[in-house]
Amino acid sequence: MAKNIQKINLTSSNLSEEKLQELRQILPEVFAENKIDWDKLKTVLGSEIDPRIEKFGFTWAGKSNAIKSVIIPSGATLRLNEKKSVDFNKSENIFVEGDNLEVLKLLQKAYFEKIKVIYIDPPYNTGADFIYPDNFASPMNSYLEQTGQKDSDGNKLQTNKETNGRFHSDWLSMMYPRLKLAWNLLKDDGVIFVSIDDNEVHHLRMLLNETFGEENFIAQIIWENKEGGGGSDSKNFKIKHEYVLCFAKDAEKLQVLGAEVEDDSGYTNQDEFVKERGKYKLIKLNSFSIQYSGSLDYPIKAPDGSDIYPSEDGKRGCWRWSKKKYDWGLQSSFIVLKKNGDDKWTVYTKQYFKVDNECSQITRSLPPLAVVQEYSSTMATKQMEAIFGKKKIFDYSKPYPLIKKLIGFVSQKGSNDIVLDFFAGSATTGHAVLSLNQDDGGHRKFILVQLPELIDVKSEAYKAGYKTITEVGIDRLKRVIKGYADNPAIKDGFKLFELGISNYPENNFEFDPDKSQDENKKAFQQYLDKAKQGSLFEDINVIDVVYENIVKEGLSLNSKVDSKKLGKNTIFTVVDGERSLFVCLDKKVESETVKEFAGRDYKGRMFICIDNALDDSAKANLSLNLDLKTI
Structure with a gap:
């Protein structure tokens, strides 16, 4: 008799069911008749339940539907277009043409916790740009209508005007499910960078606090996008900057790479370990800025037999190292005890230039400045002209060296990290990855996702033969790989996939209302x-x-x-x-x-x-x- 024969998966992951299964494994006692018993759950969690009626939170009109949209599986598929791919058999880069919400759902299983860097440049919600009008009940029908693959009465990309009573809410509802799904894809030491301007930076920060956790906020980077004295006019100030918000999957595990290597000019002392550890500087072991802990308030024996405590001059302090770590440091020559000017003993740790406090070899670097000044929008315009040999093929592209710099903050030289951009536009992120690999010998891969948004028939891009934004991005990558202007060819390529309806009728059958x-x-x-x-x-x-x-x-x-x-x-x-x-x-x-x-x-x-x-x-x-x- 046949055993364990299952039906194939017709849809993407059912995230709601997966979460329930996880909860069932951890707390089976809170389930009754296959449903959560909320009273039992509250009893089990006890003090973790917040009894207050009024709580701090962030909400907007349509939020509940946005949350529900995350757990609706996708029945769509991705179709390989080998003809439009470049070096298909060798390259591991991916370009997907399709609605990013559906595509993100389809990527959940294969790329769960595998992405190192996400960079996105979403619509800024200025009143003149587009948002994605998600149809949660019938997402693929909505997509086919938006892209002209199916007749419609006008359900297509919409301009989000400020006169719309849900101007900010619609934008937030569009962003929430995409950010939530993106979080699933990041590695534990992964990071997301999001470009934005003053229109939505406040709301985006709150949205990322909710989806990534405010404890994982890393920086609000200022990008000076205008050259010289130029800037956008406002009533009171000239604005010549935008922002890049940076959040980690887990801030404790993220390593931000320094922009410059620190010199050892501040390390003036040396001992018998100078060859392997380098010079050192002294740092007091006691601290008054960290949270007090009794386990860190222990006596240390001075050379004269007296006890040294971390508190001083009536201020309560504690040691930065545990007793066990201190004993190790004393034996390993990381501790110095000496009297200061008032004849009191002070305990210092040695901070060596070449090793950390575990005696592991390191390269000390200065934290990068959260202001980027060297790349402008004008630079991006000139780069696009050099690539295409024409002016105004694509407006508002970011300069690819800016994206290279952001990726370089967290991706080690020569790495094989995966970089995701699901608002790919003209494929600037793909260009940045190709260029960064060429610079440092890395093997990073990109995954780009872009809706085939129709180009204005009056635009220079349309006159040049481009009908959709994806056509611009695909051609840009081909030109960069082939080499353009003074830039040499790059030995790489990409696979092109297109979002499409499922091959299985169960996913595509439409009930006729008549x-x-x-x-x-x-x-x-x-x-x-x-x-x-x-x-x-x-x-x-x-x-x-x-x-x-x-x-x-x-x-x-x-x-x-x-x-x-x-x-x-x-x-x-x-x-x-x-x-x-x-x-x-x-x-x-x-x-x-x-x-x-x-x-x-x-x-x-x-x-x-x-x-x-x-x-x-x-x-x-x-x-x-x-x-x-x-x-």
């Missing part, structure tokens, strides 16, 4: 019957089905995909590091194929096929040796 419920049920059943007959994929590019399974089973978009004939069957093999799966989309999985797979050690590997392509005996044989999933 038909009765019974008629709709009958039509839906006909859809399912077609799938059971094995005719589901006759009019579909089978590689699209393979990639839909790659996405929804959580394998990387850079998985290696090969196909081979095994008798009458075509078998696709997908490999993503240590994970792999086999896909057969034929109407019948032949007995020779079953014998081949049942006779080998494929424990832990997945086999996907059409349900009625196997009889019960074949299912039993395959499920003994493979994780069998059926369509």
Whole structure:
């Protein structure tokens, strides 16, 4: 008898169900009849429950729907466009054309906690730019209408005018689910940078406090985007700057790399360890600025036998190091005890130039300044002109060296970090990653996501042959890779994917409001019957089905995909590091194929096929040796 045969995942992760499963594992006692018993949960949490009615919080009209939108799974898919890709077989860079909310949902499984840096340049909500009118009930229909792939009565990208009574609320509702999903993708030591101006910087800061935690705020970087005395006119001041908000996934684990290496001019002392540790300077061990702790208020024996305490002159203090750490420091020559001018003993730690307080080798650097002055909007305009050989192809692009600098704050030289930008625009972030890799020999990869927003027919870009913003971004990357002006060619490329409707009818069936419920049920059943007959994929590019399974089973978009004939069957093999799966989309999985797979050690590997392509005996044989999933 076949065992553990599951149906394939038709949608992206159900985040709500996953959270419930996590809670069920941690606190099974708070569930009754498969639902949360809120009274039991409050009892278990006890003092952690805040009983106050009035609480500090951040809310806006439409917030509850924005929160709900995060947990609605996506039934869409990503289709590979090999023709528009560059160096497809070698490059691991990804460009996705599609609505970023749907795409972020589809990336959840494969890229969960794998992204090191996120940079986004979202709409600033100035009253003249666009927002994404999310349709949570039917997201793919909304997307097809916005991009002209489906007839509509006008449901498309909307200009968010200040006269709109929900001007700020609509913008916040658009941003919230995208930031929440982005948080899931960041590594524990990852970071997000968000460009913004005065219109929404206050609200964005509060929104990031909520989605990332205010304790993970790193900096509000000022970017001087105007040259000389120029600036945007306001009633009282000339404005020549914008902001880049920086939040960490976990501030305790983030390492911000210094802009400059510190010299040792402030380190004036040396001892017998100078060769390996460098020179040192003395820092008092007692402190009055850290929170008092009794465990850090212990006596230290002076050379004359007297006790030294951290408090002094009536001020209560404590040591910066624990007793155990102090004992280690004393034995390791990190401690100096000496009398000061009033004949009292003072305890110092040695801060060496070449090692940290654990005696590990380090390079001391100065923290970078939270003001960036060297890159302007004018520079970005000139860069775009150099790339395209024409003026005004794309307005409001950021200078790519600015993005390089931001990435360089957290990405080590020569690293293979993944950088994500889901408001990719003209692909400035992709350009920055390519350039940074060329500078330091790194192997960073980018994932860019951009809606194929239509370009104004009166614009220079349209006159140059570009119909959508994604066409501008794709062509920019191709030109940068090929080399432009005095910039040499770059040995890299990218894979192009397009957001599309699912290959599975269960995800795409639309109930006709003009038909009765019974008629709709009958039509839906006909859809399912077609799938059971094995005719589901006759009019579909089978590689699209393979990639839909790659996405929804959580394998990387850079998985290696090969196909081979095994008798009458075509078998696709997908490999993503240590994970792999086999896909057969034929109407019948032949007995020779079953014998081949049942006779080998494929424990832990997945086999996907059409349900009625196997009889019960074949299912039993395959499920003994493979994780069998059926369509």
